[in-house]
Amino acid sequence: MGDSFIGTGPLDPEAAELLAESIRVPVNRFADWPAVSTRVVEVGEALRKASIGRRYAWNHPLKDTKAGEVLAGLPTEDLRAAGLWAMLYRWTGGTDRTHLDLCNAVTDVVAVRRLAWTAREISVLLDCAARYRNSYHLPVVLKLPVSAAARLGDDELRALREPILAARTRAAECFEDMNPDRRGTTVKQLEQLAGRLGHEADDLPAMILNDLDAFGPRVREALGERVKDRALIALLKHAVGVSSGARPTASWRKQAARLVAEPVHEAVRQILTVLVAHREELVVSPSSHGDYGFPVYLDGGNLDMARGLVWAVATLDAAWVPSLLGDLAVTAAVRMAGGWGELRSERLVNAAIGSLGERADDAAVAQLSRIRSRLRRKTMLKSVDKALSTVAERGGISRERLLDRTVPDYGLDADGVRSEAVGEHTAVLALTDDGVSLVFADAAGRRLAGVPMAVRADHADVLADLRREVKELKQMLPTQRFRIEEALGSGRVWDGAEWRAYCLEHPVTGRITRALIWEISTDGGASWRAGLPAEGELSMVDGGLLVVPADARVRLWHPVRADRDEVAAWRDRFAEERLRQPFKQAYREIYLLTPAEESTHDHSNRFAAHVLRYGQARALLTSRGWSAPSLGYWDGGYEGAAVRVYRDEAGGAEFRASFDVTLIATETDGGNPALCSTGRVHFTLDGVSVALRDIPALVLSEAFRDCDLAVGVTSIATDPTWADTGRDSDHWDYWSRASTADLGAAAQIRREALRRLLPRTKIADRVEIGDRFVRVRGNKRTFKVHIGSGNILMEPNDSYLCIVAKPHGGKQLFLPFEEADGMLGVILSKVFLLAADDKITDPTITRQLV
Structure with a gap:
């Protein structure tokens, strides 16, 4: 460490006069200045004179400037003198904008250099920062003293204990007023310095769980007195120090694993649970052009803390971790309301993906699969694909086979049911046609309407686990349905043994796959035969059985590869046997090149x-x-x-x-x-x-x-209210044309389904199905319902009838497939309503029938 530019006594009067004259402030401003080397004054004067009449750009402040040339020409030791001059100028409270810009530029340059600062010099730098009155710019002022102190050894740092803790206190007091883009880094560095001094604060650092977003107050309320727990504070302080890179360092993770152990991890679970439920809030900021609002999800410190906690639980042996990380990733990947398309936090999503990838167990892989089905941004998809591929490579299998093998079964039997004793009662978790159910039965086997009080009081932990599994199953089913539909669209092939184990007989995926048509090949793909799962084999369209050998090739049947007769035969069978598919397959639209x-x-x-x-x-x-x-x-x-x-x-x-x-x-x-x-x-x-x-x-x-x-x-053509609200719109011609246009492929499939369904109903004699319309004969008027848009015209003059209808429930009428828009159900609902038009009482409809 070189000779110090700071002495032990006060500033020499002659040097004070020189500084007061050059900076143009009263000499009494330097009354309590330390003894500064004349070299500091000389370097400062050279920089000041070179900056006269110059404004500095924010991005390259010293580029192509005289002051930049002066600074670049200084010997290494004189860079410390330049930094001291810039910080001491701030001590005087100088207000010249050019000089302040110069100070910012100089300290930014000097802060990144490894210089031989003395403890006395760093003490003065910290004292200058503590005296600085502009809270907003305090992070800029602290940058040099903090970076200089961080390069000291522990023994040298202890000599600076008081000024470091004073700077930490000053930063905490004005944290909310600091530049939000810089305050997080500054306070984090001060916390690290305080930690090296062995200073353990009894309260949370100002940068986390504050009031700068809605998340901080909600967590404090949820934790109550536990927010003062020293073990939790230690973990949160460590969490906020997580590196900004893609993955934390090995040493950070080792320390995190120690800190997150019992009993702290229950508080962590509660914090992450609050975060999953947390949403951005609109913050209104006044300006000269009027108030404007922008969404705030997490302030910088809270975001770093959340990322740290997500990484900290990566190796925690607790059943709740994977599903909670999955929930968090899905929530954080949503675009913020009121924003410009930005996500809540891509960094948080990537942390959750990385943490799940570190766990690499079946539950984690299942959540990665679920996350992947919800993500659309390329960078995040790349992250989750990389995590899945890494886990798959460890096991020597493809990513698709990994996802097959890691779908949790939740202890369900082949029929999708699990019974579990809970005290004197029995809990029954089951997959049903409507989704997932959890019911309780008493000792006599009688089904109860709700959760027994005895279970709530004496087995709250078991009840919580059961409800968590219900939630996970509800999330898992659409994920698996989408994954299997993707396999239909890609033409994926299984071997017979894996298909039977992971598709047909699995209690979760089997609920989906057993309602689908499969085809097998036993000659290497030269020929294929199709069938519907039945008694462990495949039932062909004519009723014959196909045995599926372990070495057979198996794939989902697709109508684009079948002839018309085969497609029609399968649709007839589904209609006759009232079989419902989880997504369109037998009735799937096909699109050929025109x-x-x-x-x-x-x-x-x-x-x-x-x-x-x-x-x-x-x-x-x-x-x-x-x-x-x-x-x-x-x-x-x-x-x-x-x-x-x-x-x-x-x-x-x-x-x-x-x-x-x-x-x-x-x-x-x-x-x-x-x-x-x-x-x-x-x-x-x-x-x-x-x-x-x-x-x-x-x-x-x-x-x-x-x-x-x-x-x-x-399309706006499907909006039944457009005839009233959009008549003056530029798009009226489009709506008029498209709302009764020729049918596309999807509407043609809908027409075919109607031709199979309506003749089986009690209103069969009142309906006729044409090329574009279902014609309905009511008791008052005759109507035409367009099969594409669902819009209604009334004969004889094709006047428009506006009815906003809900889809016809599947319990009232069997539907062979689900549609994304529910248009088949909407049309059926309107057809049944219009067939009994004399019983309509809704005045918004009856006044149109006159």
């Missing part, structure tokens, strides 16, 4: 020029695995493309489908896009455009099906 698309070569205009409700379209495409664009009133926000990758298992290729959309600006959307128009659909392979004729039929059909679904569900 002559118009052959002529456009590399793109399709089949779904172009439609007007969609943007928010609904975006949500639907996202639920189907697309990365939907964020449209808005900003540069680059007026157009974009929804994107999804479709894998062709047969060829081993991945095709990237793009569906172009454009923002439709309106004067009434309040800055939040309400409508968008559709454009072309096109494909690439490895970044190169692909001709439509070269896209595998399965990939093309599935991609077009998603696009048609988006148009069919979210």
